[in-house]
Amino acid sequence: RKEVEQDPGPFNVPEGATVAFNCTYSNSASQSFFWYRQDCRKEPKLLMSVYSSGNEDGRFTAQLNRASQYISLLIRDSKLSDSATYLCVVNMQPRGSTLGRLYFGRGTQLTVWP
Amino acid sequence: GAVVSQHPSRVICKSGTSVKIECRSLDFQATTMFWYRQFPKKSLMLMATSNEGSKATYEQGVEKDKFLINHASLTLSTLTVTSAHPEDSSFYICSARATDASGYTFGSGTRLTVV
Numbered sequence: 331r332k333e334v335e336q337d338p339g340p341f342n343v344p345e346g347a348t349v350a351f352n353c354t355y356s357n358s359a360s361q362s363f364f365w366y367r368q369d370c371r372k373e374p375k376l377l378m379s380v381y382s383s384g385n386e387d388g389r390f391t392a393q394l395n396r397a398s399q400y401i402s403l404l405i406r407d408s409k410l411s412d413s414a415t416y417l418c419v420v421n422m423q424p425r426g427s428t429l430g431r432l433y434f435g436r437g438t439q440l441t442v443w444p
Numbered sequence: 445g446a447v448v449s450q451h452p453s454r455v456i457c458k459s460g461t462s463v464k465i466e467c468r469s470l471d472f473q474a475t476t477m478f479w480y481r482q483f484p485k486k487s488l489m490l491m492a493t494s495n496e497g498s499k500a501t502y503e504q505g506v507e508k509d510k511f512l513i514n515h516a517s518l519t520l521s522t523l524t525v526t527s528a529h530p531e532d533s534s535f536y537i538c539s540a541r542a543t544d545a546s547g548y549t550f551g552s553g554t555r556l557t558v559v
Binding site for chain 1: 476478485486487488489490493535537539541548550551552553555
């Protein structure tokens with residue numbers, strides 16, 4: 331089983347739509363959680379961290395449910411510029427290691443059309 | 445903010461040759477460097493983790509003699525793909541973690557095409 335699972339999509343939505351992405355992780359000892367955005371042929375860029383209390387950054391809202399090991403990202407009022415691949419990322423400390431490393435989901439592709 | 449400079453951004457090489465990819469942390473000390481590979485429509489897969497001054501730790505299935513990693517200083521790590529073959533064509537990305545483990549900074553990636 332993969333450490334991080336997410337629906338690869340693709341999601342094709344019109345401008346102004348609300349779209350939600352989901353992700354699950356397998357290791358309950360996971361320590362921190364993120365959503366990254368990756369544009370075609372570019373490196374991933376941090377979109378936002380995800381906290382159990384839920385957090386919002388403008389049109390983006392992220393939620394974490396530790397009990398069900400579930401992470402979500404909600405994008406409201408989609409813009410053309412939101413078209414990208416969204417990566418669910420979990421920071422975990424492998425057994426025997428004193429520091430963590432990132433585990434990436436395969437990404438969910440979003441296309442926003444005019 | 446923290447910046448990692450990765451070069452080259454794109455390289456085309458002949459089968460059997462070696463290619464070196466460099467990642468430099470410009471304004472911080474990178475104790476740990478992670479090297480990833482990403483195939484089209486796939487996620488980033490960790491290849492190896494290197495700590496400055498130590499031998500790299502390779503993930504299962506990654507050949508250490510083929511993917512040579514050097515992390516001789518706190519600001520420079522290199523990945524050399526030796527005797528490259530077409531199946532090594534991929535997007536290679538480095539990610540540095542600072543000494544204070546404050547976060548991860550990604551290089552801009554290297555697109556390798558082996559012909």
